[in-house]
Structures are given as C-alpha cells and as structure tokens.
Amino acid sequence: MGLYVQKFGGTSVGSPDRIRAVAERIAATQRQGHHVIAVVSAMAGETDRLLRLGRELAGQPIDREMDVLVSSGEQVSSALLSITLNHMGIQARSMMGFQARILTDNVHTKARIARIDADRLKEALGTHDVVVVAGFQGTDADGNITTLGRGGTDTSAVAIAAASNADVCEIYTDVDGVYTADPNICPSARKLDCISYEEMLELASLGAKVLQIRSVELAMKYGVRVHVRSSFSDAEGTMVTGEEEALESVVVAGVTTDRNAVKVTMRSVPDQPGMVANVFEPLAEANVSVDMIIQNISKDQATDLTFTVTRDDADRIGDLTERIASDIGASGVVIDNEVVKISIVGLGMRSHAGVAARMFRLLATEGINIEAISTSEIKTSCLIHEKYAELALRTLHDGFLANESSV
Amino acid sequence: MGLYVQKFGGTSVGSPDRIRAVAERIAATQRQGHHVIAVVSAMAGETDRLLRLGRELAGQPIDREMDVLVSSGEQVSSALLSITLNHMGIQARSMMGFQARILTDNVHTKARIARIDADRLKEALGTHDVVVVAGFQGTDADGNITTLGRGGTDTSAVAIAAASNADVCEIYTDVDGVYTADPNICPSARKLDCISYEEMLELASLGAKVLQIRSVELAMKYGVRVHVRSSFSDAEGTMVTGEEEALESVVVAGVTTDRNAVKVTMRSVPDQPGMVANVFEPLAEANVSVDMIIQNISKDQATDLTFTVTRDDADRIGDLTERIASDIGASGVVIDNEVVKISIVGLGMRSHAGVAARMFRLLATEGINIEAISTSEIKTSCLIHEKYAELALRTLHDGFLANESSV
Numbered sequence: 001m002g003l004y005v006q007k008f009g010g011t012s013v014g015s016p017d018r019i020r021a022v023a024e025r026i027a028a029t030q031r032q033g034h035h036v037i038a039v040v041s042a043m044a045g046e047t048d049r050l051l052r053l054g055r056e057l058a059g060q061p062i063d064r065e066m067d068v069l070v071s072s073g074e075q076v077s078s079a080l081l082s083i084t085l086n087h088m089g090i091q092a093r094s095m096m097g098f099q100a101r102i103l104t105d106n107v108h109t110k111a112r113i114a115r116i117d118a119d120r121l122k123e124a125l126g127t128h129d130v131v132v133v134a135g136f137q138g139t140d141a142d143g144n145i146t147t148l149g150r151g152g153t154d155t156s157a158v159a160i161a162a163a164s165n166a167d168v169c170e171i172y173t174d175v176d177g178v179y180t181a182d183p184n185i186c187p188s189a190r191k192l193d194c195i196s197y198e199e200m201l202e203l204a205s206l207g208a209k210v211l212q213i214r215s216v217e218l219a220m221k222y223g224v225r226v227h228v229r230s231s232f233s234d235a236e237g238t239m240v241t242g243e244e245e246a247l248e249s250v251v252v253a254g255v256t257t258d259r260n261a262v263k264v265t266m267r268s269v270p271d272q273p274g275m276v277a278n279v280f281e282p283l284a285e286a287n288v289s290v291d292m293i294i295q296n297i298s299k300d301q302a303t304d305l306t307f308t309v310t311r312d313d314a315d316r317i318g319d320l321t322e323r324i325a326s327d328i329g330a331s332g333v334v335i336d337n338e339v340v341k342i343s344i345v346g347l348g349m350r351s352h353a354g355v356a357a358r359m360f361r362l363l364a365t366e367g368i369n370i371e372a373i374s375t376s377e378i379k380t381s382c383l384i385h386e387k388y389a390e391l392a393l394r395t396l397h398d399g400f401l402a403n404e405s406s407v
Numbered sequence: 408m409g410l411y412v413q414k415f416g417g418t419s420v421g422s423p424d425r426i427r428a429v430a431e432r433i434a435a436t437q438r439q440g441h442h443v444i445a446v447v448s449a450m451a452g453e454t455d456r457l458l459r460l461g462r463e464l465a466g467q468p469i470d471r472e473m474d475v476l477v478s479s480g481e482q483v484s485s486a487l488l489s490i491t492l493n494h495m496g497i498q499a500r501s502m503m504g505f506q507a508r509i510l511t512d513n514v515h516t517k518a519r520i521a522r523i524d525a526d527r528l529k530e531a532l533g534t535h536d537v538v539v540v541a542g543f544q545g546t547d548a549d550g551n552i553t554t555l556g557r558g559g560t561d562t563s564a565v566a567i568a569a570a571s572n573a574d575v576c577e578i579y580t581d582v583d584g585v586y587t588a589d590p591n592i593c594p595s596a597r598k599l600d601c602i603s604y605e606e607m608l609e610l611a612s613l614g615a616k617v618l619q620i621r622s623v624e625l626a627m628k629y630g631v632r633v634h635v636r637s638s639f640s641d642a643e644g645t646m647v648t649g650e651e652e653a654l655e656s657v658v659v660a661g662v663t664t665d666r667n668a669v670k671v672t673m674r675s676v677p678d679q680p681g682m683v684a685n686v687f688e689p690l691a692e693a694n695v696s697v698d699m700i701i702q703n704i705s706k707d708q709a710t711d712l713t714f715t716v717t718r719d720d721a722d723r724i725g726d727l728t729e730r731i732a733s734d735i736g737a738s739g740v741v742i743d744n745e746v747v748k749i750s751i752v753g754l755g756m757r758s759h760a761g762v763a764a765r766m767f768r769l770l771a772t773e774g775i776n777i778e779a780i781s782t783s784e785i786k787t788s789c790l791i792h793e794k795y796a797e798l799a800l801r802t803l804h805d806g807f808l809a810n811e812s813s814v
Contacts, residue, residue: 016463050483056423057487058494065493068501069486072479076457079476080464086472087465094475098505099550143506 002167004029007039007157011174012231013077014044023084030129039135039157040081042073063108067147074134082132092130102138104146111146116163151212158215162222169224172231173210177238181255181397185390188402196243199253202345202379243347251348251355252400257389258341262314268302268331278328286320288313292374306372340389343381344396356380362399368392409574411436414446414564418581419638420484421451430491437536446542446564447488449480470515474554481541489539499537509545511553518553523570558619565622569629576631579638580617584645588662588804592797595809603650606660609752609786650754658755658762659807664796665748669721675709675738685735693727695720699781713779747796750788751803763787769806775799
C-alpha cells in the first residue's frame, strides 16, 4: 500500500464534469489499495475572476486581503472534489492550508513554505482514504492566510509529498509530459520518459509550462519523484527524478528558447583594470540580474562590453547604464531587444566533450550568427537574432535529438 | 470612544458599488471615533450558487464539505470589504471564523456558537480601526469549518457583540425596522422605535424577515442592544432591548400571522385517564413539536382531540397518527392544511386584563370563527381559516394599534 500525492490544476477541476473525472481517477488509485492526497487548484478562471473583483475595488489592493480573497477559490474546488468522492462512497475530507498546517513565511501573494506539520495529514489519512488539500495556500506564524504565487499548487503538492513521505507526486496537467522542445515549433519534438531535476530546472521555458520552477527546486531538495502526466489520458508522462534514476543519461535532453533576454552593449569602454567592476557593481546594487557577459578584444585601448538582462530589468535601467557609461568614459550604450537565447540542456554534457562546438557548427551551417555565449555544467546557451529562433530550435533539436532512439 | 458591531447582509454587499457604500458607512462610524467590527454575509446569490454546485455533484452532499464550500462566500465578501476600507485609508483587516476563534459545536450546516475567544478580536482592534469578520462560519473543537444555518450572520454579529462587550449591534438590512404588522397586508402598520427581546421572539413571522430568531435569543441572554436598520438610509430603525429600556410599554406591540401551522384532529378519542398521554408520547418520540392543543367536551365517553404541528412535521406523521388512533381506539384522523395562526404580542398583556377577550370580539365582529386558542404570558394566538388571514390581520392591527399615538 502506497501513498500517492496527485495534483490537479484549474483546467482539471474546471467544471462539475471535470471534477467527476478527477474523482474517478483518484478512486482508481484508491482501488489499487493506495492512500491518496489530492492537491487542487481553483476552478479554471476563478482566480482571475476574484483578482478582477479585488482590483475593481482598489487599484492596488492590499496583499494580505488579496490572499484571503483568492484562496477561497481552492477552498471551493477542494470541497467540491471531496463532496464528489464521498458521493462515490469514498471516505474523503478536505483540508485548508490552516488545517493541514502548511506554514509559510509572511510574504503575502508570494509566500514560501517554511514547514508542513505532516501529523495532521497522517491523522486525516488514519480515518479517511483520501485527503483533498487546497493548494496554493498556507498560513503564516500569526495565522494569516497566505498564497504561494502563480502555479503555487505545484509547490504545495511537492511540499506535501516531501512532508508525508509519499511514493510519488503526480502532477496532472493538460499536456502529457515534458518534451525535448516545444512541439508547436519543432514537429520532431519527443516526450521525455525521464528527466533529472537539474535538467528540468535548466529547461526553464519548457518546464514553466508544466511545473512551477520552485516546485522542482523543492523536489530536488527532498528527493520527491514527480510524475508530470496528462489528466485526459492514462499514458505515462515524464518522471522528474534524481539523476541516479535516469539510467541512460543522454548528452542533450532538450532544446529551449528564452525570449526574456535583452542585450546591452557598452561601447568603447576604456581598457583599464577595474573597469568591468565599475560597470557591474552599480547594476548589482540596483538588483539587476546580469546573465551572459562578453568582453571583446581590446582595440585602441577600448573594448565593447556586452551583457544580457531580463526584459523587466531592461525597462528600468536605461538611465542607470547611461550614467555608468558616462562615469567610466565609455562612448555610449546600445540596448537590443531583438534577441533570443537558445539553450541545449543535458546531464551528459558534463562527460561529453565537443557538445558546445557541435552546437556552434550546427548554427553556423544555417548562417545563424552567435552574438553571445554562456555555459553551465549541463547547459550551453547562445544569444542569436530573434528572427532565427524557430530555425535554430529545429536545427539544434534535429542535430542533437532527432536520431536518438530513446531518451 | 465606543465599539460598534455592524452586520451587513448579502444584499448590502451584493456588488462592488454596494460594498463601497458599506465601507462609507463604516468609515462614517470610524470618523466619529469608534472602533467597528463589521460582520458580513456572502454576496447576494453566492451561497445559492455554491449550494447548487454542491448538489450538482451529489444529491445529498456531505454536510462537512458543504460547510467548507459555502463558507467561502463570506471569505470573499469580507476580503473585498477589507480591501475597500484599506483603499480608503482605513486600517482594516479581515478575520475568518478560525482566526476570530468562533468556536461552535460540530453539527455541520446548523452549528451553534459555543464560545468566542474575544482576545483575538481585541488584539486585532489594537492594531486596526476596523475588523471585518466573515459571518455565518466558525470552527468546531477539531478545527473543522462549520456554518450556522440560514441567517447565521445575525447570530455571528450578536455573539461577537456579546463577547467583545460592544455598545450596540447594528443589523443593516433591506427594511428599515420591525413593523407592528406586515405592511404589505396592513397599510396602517407602523415601524416600532423599540421592542423587547421577548416580543421580538414572539413576533416570529415578523422577526424572521429581519433577524434570525437565534440571534434574538442570544441578544436576550447577554443583554446585547440590537439596532435593526436600513442599509439604504440613515434613519433610525428599531432598537431591540431588554424591557426595562422600553419605557412606555404598550399593550400590544404587533400582530403576526403564521402559515406554518397544520391542524390535526383525532376523532372520538375514548375519554379515559392516560389517553392524551398515549397520543402525545409517540409524537414526542418522533421529534414532532406540538403547538396548540384543544380537547373538546366529552360526549358519549369520547372526545375530539385537536392539535397543531408545523407543515414539515405534518408531511411525515400521516402513518404515525393513524397508528396512534388505532392503538387508542379513536375513530380516525383529520388533517387540515387550510388554517393560519394569528397572534397579538405585547409585554403589556401581562398587566392588562381583557386583551384576549377583546381579540375574540374583534374577530367575531368580522364573522371569523376561532378554531383553536393558545396563550403565553405576552401572546395570544387564534387558529382561523386561512381565507380570513389578511382580514384578521387588518382587523386586529386597527383594533389594537391604529389609534395609539406612539409605540
């Protein structure tokens, strides 16, 4: 007899019929002799409806009360699911965040889970076959209702799976797993049977569509096996696990593009010691995350310094970068929005030489110019003009992944 | 500086505009230097919407989860009101039942408040000008969410006023007070400035439209002054208080009709000792409340025994009364639905003789036959044919109340 945590998103509980289908799925697991902790989001559209109501009454509604407001959505869906399960003859009960003792910090609207008192969940499972926990919500140390931010129900589910030592945390969603690339752009993209936590984190733009990134961090930290699968079929999805479980580690697990990068170039920076620090210290003080950094070869005692920031940060650093340029005697600043970051990710890159070189060659073959490069242990990223985004994705995917028989 | 408890029903918080109007009213009280505890119902229509959702998923949805489901309605309205107050610059915070420590028994969907830990409310009032409490809900000793039954927000408000030693409990509603009779039937009906708890309880059919009866019992028990008033005007409404405050106690405060009575007659009951007990003991065991009882004069060692029950009970006691009749040797049972109970209520009846006689005379003058009579210390009720209901109401109201200059 095992313990399954099953997370159902807003679309999965979006109507009475959908709730019945979810209840059937839970019932099937329970009939196999397992206990189930279901973790649910609000019915699709409900959170947005509540946010609109709140914003209609105040342009900047107070965060504490917005948490009280929107957390009601998960209260409704968890009650409805529990009602349906009981109607089917299954002993089920709902638990709100305060009842399941999901303790968070006090950062309203984007709280982080500090601790879960699993005794409450275990107590409930002692008398019930199924416990339905309202996702996305918790309480802080003073008993205020908090919420975990968009996609927070994933994090609730993984944290509950960790606290209750569940065998697996199943994330039911409207796609059937994690793909080697976005199938809308790359027709040869394949569903992965298995992926490591590290790869999943690096495949942010793919991962974000199916899993809140924080939930992956939490799964990695506590070794929770996460099974991403479709709520509309019984097919196996993608298992996200520690790398020791990913038996046949492949060189490249996936290719992903990130349109959130903006390229900033500081022209003719005087080539003197300490200059680069003079550029990046003020940016760090302004809380700007810098991703890729390139310093070109010096010419006439000056060099062009290029780096990337996120789009949000780019909007607010125009003045700051101009001031820095003036302070250090650079000739000016150019901000380029028409770029995209394309990355290949795979645990195998650590042990396979030449992967980056092959990436550069594949892009060059298609005449795609590389504007910047950055690497991590399991990822290589290139900044390219955004007009090449789709072409580059298909080229790299087919070059690295299309001919592999399995992943 | 005082403490006001202000209760707002579903219509009063039924839309963003209405919520703004409620916030303005609270702000006006706060500007006068008072603290306010607002107690709110769900937005009009929301509780019914949630009940429908629950019943769509299960014919007989489990009570515990229905409480989780419907209590979300008050969570939403209290958060929205608190958002609006903060937007107006008023320090306000919402409290759910579990946060305000509104402890109830564990009878889901119709729980009774056992205790309120006022320390939590006082703590919140120490840092905020206004506390908005979700009405209708509490938690039992095990932390389960409970609700108090239809109209339960009145009871929440009175209980909170009692626990927090508030100066007054204002019940804002869509009528402007308690009337001497239903103004829709009796054009000369007048709003009462003041009424005693006892009279309010007896005027059930009038009172039920503006106040849940349990809230009046609670107000009487703890001496909470309840001010029933309109949420659409600033006019004074009706103050419900102890009789010592009702300075000029009138003979009759109001006239009310009750269409919930059904007349049951057991024919030719043998006139022997213990016979009446043989009839009413089985009814009591079946949890049937019997109201009026009349035993006619015996004739041929047999008598007709008449009593009234509520309509709900009448539907389920057909077989039981037939069996009782057969057991005691009565000749049969006649159930009459075409009756109405009309009552006059007033503290002054205790000290004024002849009030009942005057009632009978007024009805007789209009040719209205009295089928049964019952009296309490401050109420006299007559059972009449339902076709006379409106005529009897106007006749008694004009006979007792139309010429009094004040009440």
